[in-house]
Amino acid sequence: MVTRPRYCGGPSVELGYWLGGQGTPFQPLETWPQLQGRRVIGTYRGRSAAALACRLLGVGEGQEVLFPSYNCGTELDAVLHSGARVVAYRVSRRCEIDLEDLMARKSSRTRAVYVIHYFGWEQPMAELRRWCDDSGLLLLEDCALALFSSGPSNSVGRAGDASIFSLSKTLGSWHGGLLSMSGSSVVREPNLVSPGIQTLWTEFRTSLRPLVYTGLERLRIYGPLISVRGRLRKCRDIGAQDAEFPPMPKSYYFNPDADADRSLHTRIRALAGAASPDAVLNRRRANYARLAKTIEGHPGVEALYPELPRGVCPLHFPIRVSNRDALVREFEIRGVPAIAWWKGFHLGAIDWANFAEACQLKRDILCLPVHQGLDGEHVEHICSAISDVLKTATC
Ligand SMILES: Cc1ncc(COP(=O)(O)O)c(C=O)c1O
Incomplete structure (x- = not known):
C-alpha cells in the first residue's frame, strides 16, 4: 500500500466532478460558519484576496503594515504590491505572535496589522482587535491555513476588517481564494475580471x-x-x-497580470460549495x-x-x-x-x-x-x- 499525493491537501478533485457533478448539493459559501454575517468576495487565489483587501481598505503608498516575521512570502508580496512598506514583528518558536513586540513597532505611518493563523490555530484576536480599535488601525486576518477553523474563542476569520482565505490548501483545487469583510469596513465595488478559460484548463x-x-x-x-x-x-x-536564507520559489511572488483583480471562477465556487x-x-x-x-x-x-x-x-x-x-x-x-x-x-x-x-x-x-x-x-x-x-x- 502506498500513499497518494492527495494526502498533502493537493489535488483531490475527481474527474467525475467535471463530467456532471458529484451528486453533492452545492451550498452558497456564505453559509459557512466562518463567513456568516460578512461580505464575501470570491477571488482568483488567496494572494489576490490579500492584495484586494489592501486596495479596498486604502492601504498603500506612504503607509506601513505590521507583518509577522514567520510567513510564506506569497502573502507578504501581495501586500507589498499595494505600495505599503512592511514592518516585521516577532513570532515565537511556538508560532505565537509577540504582542508586545508588535505594539512597540507601531509608528505614525502604521495603517494596518497583518496576522496569520498558522496551520489553523487561533491567534489572540480579542487583544489585537481591542488594540487596533484603540490605535485606529485596520486588522487584516490571514486564514489561508485556517479554512473551517474557529478556535476556542470562535474568532478565526471573524475579527478582522478583512479576512483572507485560500481554498486550494484545504479543498485541493488549483485556484481559489476568498476575501471576507466585516460589516463596518468601507467596501468599494471590487470590479474584478473573470479568470477565463486558462484557469478552467489548469x-x-x-x-x-x-x-x-x-x-x-x-x-x-x-x-x-x-x-x-x-x-x-x-x-x-x-x-x-x-x-543561509534560500529564496522562495519564483511562483510564490505576486504576479499582477495573473493574480490582481481577478474573481473566483464559478466552477471552483461550485466545487467549494460541495464541501x-x-x-x-x-x-x-x-x-x-x-x-x-x-x-x-x-x-x-x-x-x-x-x-x-x-x-x-x-x-x-x-x-x-x-x-x-x-x-x-x-x-x-x-x-x-x-x-x-x-x-x-x-x-x-x-x-x-x-x-x-x-x-x-x-x-x-x-x-x-x-x-x-x-x-x-x-x-x-x-x-x-x-x-x-x-x-x-x-x-
Ligand atoms: C499564509 C498564506 N497566506 C496567503 C497565501 C496565498 O494563497 P494562494 O496560494 O491561494 O494565493 C499563502 C500561500 O501559500 C499562505 O501560505
Whole structure:
C-alpha cells in the first residue's frame, strides 16, 4: 500500500466532478460558519484576496503594515504590491505572535496589522482587535491555513476588517481564494475580471492527476516511482549546502497580470460549495490525533502543537525536527509526501537576521498530511512510515 499525493491537501478533485457533478448539493459559501454575517468576495487565489483587501481598505503608498516575521512570502508580496512598506514583528518558536513586540513597532505611518493563523490555530484576536480599535488601525486576518477553523474563542476569520482565505490548501483545487469583510469596513465595488478559460484548463488537468495516480497505484508502480524520486533527490542533496536564507520559489511572488483583480471562477465556487465544513473538520482532527499519538515517546521530534484545541481545523501535522530536509526525503522514499514547510525566504522586505525564531521555524518544521481524503488504511501507512523514519533517523 502506498500513499497518494492527495494526502498533502493537493489535488483531490475527481474527474467525475467535471463530467456532471458529484451528486453533492452545492451550498452558497456564505453559509459557512466562518463567513456568516460578512461580505464575501470570491477571488482568483488567496494572494489576490490579500492584495484586494489592501486596495479596498486604502492601504498603500506612504503607509506601513505590521507583518509577522514567520510567513510564506506569497502573502507578504501581495501586500507589498499595494505600495505599503512592511514592518516585521516577532513570532515565537511556538508560532505565537509577540504582542508586545508588535505594539512597540507601531509608528505614525502604521495603517494596518497583518496576522496569520498558522496551520489553523487561533491567534489572540480579542487583544489585537481591542488594540487596533484603540490605535485606529485596520486588522487584516490571514486564514489561508485556517479554512473551517474557529478556535476556542470562535474568532478565526471573524475579527478582522478583512479576512483572507485560500481554498486550494484545504479543498485541493488549483485556484481559489476568498476575501471576507466585516460589516463596518468601507467596501468599494471590487470590479474584478473573470479568470477565463486558462484557469478552467489548469483545473481540469489537475483533476486528472488522482486518476493517473490511482492507475499507477493499481499497477503497483506508484510506490516505487515515488520512492525512486525520493532516492534521486536524496543523492542530489548529499553535499549540497543550502544558502543561509534560500529564496522562495519564483511562483510564490505576486504576479499582477495573473493574480490582481481577478474573481473566483464559478466552477471552483461550485466545487467549494460541495464541501462540508463539519466533515472536513472532524476528519482532519481525527487524523491529527492519530499522528500525534504516533510520535509520542520518540526522542528528538516534537509536535509544534501538542494540543488540538476545540474548533481548530488542522491544515497539516507540523513537527519540529533538526535534520528536516533529510527526513523529508526519508518520508518520500516511503511514499509519504512530507513538506519542508516555508523553507524559502522572501528576499528584500525583511531583515531576516533580526528574526532568529522565524528563521529557525523555516529550517525545522516538517509537515505531514492530515487531509480529509485519507482513509484509515492511508493514515496507518503514514503512522508506520513515521515510526520507521523516526526509529532509523537521528532527529
Ligand atoms: C499564509 C498564506 N497566506 C496567503 C497565501 C496565498 O494563497 P494562494 O496560494 O491561494 O494565493 C499563502 C500561500 O501559500 C499562505 O501560505
